[in-house]
Amino acid sequence: MDIRSNADTTAGGGSIAGSEAPTTATPTGRDGGGRGEGGNKPKLQLPASCEPPQPGQPPAKQLVWIVFGGTGHMGRSLVKSILSHSDLVTTVGRVFETTPAQIATLNSDSCLGTLCDVRDYASVSKVMEKTLDRFGRIDCIANCSGYGVIGACEDQDEYEVRNQFETNFMGTLHILQASLPYFRQQNGGRYLIFSSTSGALGVPGLGPYCATKYAVEGLIEAMLYEVDSFGIKATLVEPGLVRRDEPAEITNSLPTWGHFLIKPASEAYSHATSPALHAKRMVQWLGDKQPTSAVKCAELVWQLGHCSYPPLRLLLGSYAIESIRDRLRSVTEELEDWKHLNFPVAPSEGEDGGKGGEGGEDGDGQAGEGEGGNIVVEGTSPDGGEN
Numbered sequence: 001m002d003i004r005s006n007a008d009t010t011a012g013g014g015s016i017a018g019s020e021a022p023t024t025a026t027p028t029g030r031d032g033g034g035r036g037e038g039g040n041k042p043k044l045q046l047p048a049s050c051e052p053p054q055p056g057q058p059p060a061k062q063l064v065w066i067v068f069g070g071t072g073h074m075g076r077s078l079v080k081s082i083l084s085h086s087d088l089v090t091t092v093g094r095v096f097e098t099t100p101a102q103i104a105t106l107n108s109d110s111c112l113g114t115l116c117d118v119r120d121y122a123s124v125s126k127v128m129e130k131t132l133d134r135f136g137r138i139d140c141i142a143n144c145s146g147y148g149v150i151g152a153c154e155d156q157d158e159y160e161v162r163n164q165f166e167t168n169f170m171g172t173l174h175i176l177q178a179s180l181p182y183f184r185q186q187n188g189g190r191y192l193i194f195s196s197t198s199g200a201l202g203v204p205g206l207g208p209y210c211a212t213k214y215a216v217e218g219l220i221e222a223m224l225y226e227v228d229s230f231g232i233k234a235t236l237v238e239p240g241l242v243r244r245d246e247p248a249e250i251t252n253s254l255p256t257w258g259h260f261l262i263k264p265a266s267e268a269y270s271h272a273t274s275p276a277l278h279a280k281r282m283v284q285w286l287g288d289k290q291p292t293s294a295v296k297c298a299e300l301v302w303q304l305g306h307c308s309y310p311p312l313r314l315l316l317g318s319y320a321i322e323s324i325r326d327r328l329r330s331v332t333e334e335l336e337d338w339k340h341l342n343f344p345v346a347p348s349e350g351e352d353g354g355k356g357g358e359g360g361e362d363g364d365g366q367a368g369e370g371e372g373g374n375i376v377v378e379g380t381s382p383d384g385g386e387n
Helices: 073-084 100-104 121-135 158-186 207-230 275-286 294-306 318-341
Strands: 064-068 088-094 111-116 140-143 148-150 189-194 232-239 260-262 313-316
Touching: 064 073, 064 121, 073 088, 073 294, 088 100, 088 121, 100 111, 111 121, 121 158, 140 158, 140 294, 148 158, 148 207, 148 275, 158 189, 158 207, 158 232, 189 207, 189 294, 207 232, 232 294, 232 318, 260 275, 294 313, 313 318
Parallel strands: 064 088, 064 140, 088 111, 140 189, 148 260, 189 232, 232 313
Antiparallel strands: none
């Protein structure tokens, strides 16, 4: 089955299933699209309703970004997009996979390279301080850092589960808590937090990872209510099946599927058709042929930083759209199937005619078990008083 889809398009007429960088024009892309007018493919563009920067025109303001996870799968593409649009950026690498000498090679007039462990609040705070010392302000923070273990819930030990929460949830919380005082004082700021389709789905083989993303989604949504009056905005970016498709002029040592550890299955979950091996089968099946382009996703995320009215969630890729839409449809159908247990049923005719009948009361004054009775709500007696 080819999971690439025509749904993988945007209002601008392009598709994030293609593989070329924004500055490259080719006769045809991996998504089969042809040239637009003037020999260039249509430029991917966020909907006009959010007032994104206009194609061919410089943004109204040069922004200063911090990109956590800037040396990873998605983060590196975002940093390149930011620099290609003449914004300023601090790119943050992970302390246990990038050396100070390696990160220093990224330094330039418009880019500051530094290292950080998002699990450590003090480490995150230093990134803020270095950025303010170098560029004088911070406008937009993107968190692309993340870590996951592929394996059955039962097979993942406490260390692996805690490490996922420390990185994905606590790392996001540390970034918010270290930067919110500055954004409040500045009366403005923006967060672009990379979540996942796993923040809306329960994916077999990714249970604890899904739990961390659910937690991040709840955190960001709650925070937005708290900080709206300070002019602070945030978007949860939910990409689905994103491949690494940067130009190959440099050696790429990153694993194809980013920072995921595939844990060997225990005997109970090791047979080939086990649902717990679903995520592992996806990795082996797709390889490096994920249908959604990291380069094009990065371009849209850059536009998010400059648009006037960012959405709460931005889904990227047809897999994200279709899977989350199906999930929401399933939830809605289940609510409709069971809602009768929680709302009073309309009284039937003759309900007051006697005791013990359908919808009436039995001899002890209790609601009968007929179709007309209502459920007793916890904490109250049948006559409406407190228990």
